Amino acid sequence: MNNKNRFIIFSTVIIVLIIVSFSSLIVTANTKVSETIVRENESNNIENPSKKFNDIIENRKVRILIDPGHNAATKGALGYLGYEYYMNLRVARELAKILSEDNRFEYFLSREGAYYSRPIKEYMTNNYEELLGIYNTKVKGEERTGNLTRYQTLELYAIRHYAIDNNFDLLLSIHFDYMPYISRRNKTSGFHVIVSPYNKEFPASMQVAYKLSERMQEKYKISPIIGHDRVLPNNVWKFYDKEELINNAISLRGLIVIGDAFENAYNKEEIKKDVPSVLIESGFIHEWKFESNRAVKELANQMYLALVDVYTTK
Structure with missing residues (x-):
């Protein structure tokens, strides 16, 4: 070579x-x-969810809109504890009292008595056309259920949009569940938390829901009928692990006060801010243990501890 x-x-x-x-x-x-x-x-x-809210704590108070579900017109469920709207208000008042003693928080009640507060009514009057536009929106495959009148439906949209437009950090809607079968009531107790996937603050809402569930489980059972809750369409549910959520006492539903499909369709062409929102079924309206003031205070305190977990750092 x-x-x-x-x-x-x-x-x-x-x-x-x-x-x-x-x-x-x-x-x-x-x-x-x-x-x-x-x-x-x-x-x-x-990352610890509370870190997300550090700036809130450092610069201003955390603003919570507490919504005692229903009112004297819609009433809600009826059971041993009386009408649901009354029990919802008892819990909401106790939570408001606890928050008033913590200078890191401030609150607003959507109603302090039988009917919605003056600011909610004024907001509804001043924004009637927009709220009516949401109400009149049609969604393929979706129908409005329940027996609410148009006026009562607009009231719920008004609560939600009042919270959005007034920059609340959380909308917490308090309710009690209902078991229609009398023979099953003695064996039926527990809570669950509802989050709407139509809410544009869904991740923040889920953070609150998980903490709320965690604190509630310290004292109460998870509702045995959560799996039978009215579910979302399959094309929505397929993005979530339903079993994992149910095991954590969380259900996904589109509801007026926390965000529904009709409002989502109405706003689909517009990027609009939202408010983190959760609805809690605190227990069942037939559960006699919640009759005492002490039990109601304990229930409200677990909700308060969850808010502290989310919005403050240890």
Whole structure:
């Protein structure tokens, strides 16, 4: 083999080695970048939810709109404890009292008596056309259920949009559940929390729901009928792990006061702010244990502890 051929072979080997080395550097660099992105995502996923709200605590009070579900017109369920709207108000008042003693929070009650407060009524009057537009929106495959009148429906939309437009940090709607079968009432107790996937603050709403469920489970059972709750369409549910949510006492539903399909369709062409929202079925209206003031205070206190968990740091 002459020197010329040796030189060609040697040169070829050198070029191949250079290409291989360069490729290895690129792969290594890409791997490191990918690992960094994964770590950042993992960090974001496990971050303490309360950190998100640090700026709220440092700069101003956390604003909670407490909605005692129903009123003297709609009443809600009826059971051993009386009408639901009355029990909802008892719990809401106790929660408001606890919050009033913590200078990190401020609250507003959507009603302090039998009917909705003056600010809610004024908001409904001043924004009637928009609220009516939401009410009149049609959604394929969806129908308004229940026996609410148009006026009563608009009242609920007014509560929700009052919370949005007045920059509340959370809308908490308090309710009691109902078991229609008398023979099952003695064996039926517990709570569950409802979040709407139509709410644009869904992640923040879920953070509150998980903490609320966690604190409630310290004292109360999870409702045995949560799995039979009116479910969302399959094209919505398919994005969530229903079993995991139910095991954590969380149900997904579109409801007027926390966000529904009709409002979502009405606003689909518009990017609009929202308010984190949860609805809690605190127990069952037939559960006699909630008759005493002490039991109502304990129930409200568990809700308060959940709010502290979410909106403050230890």
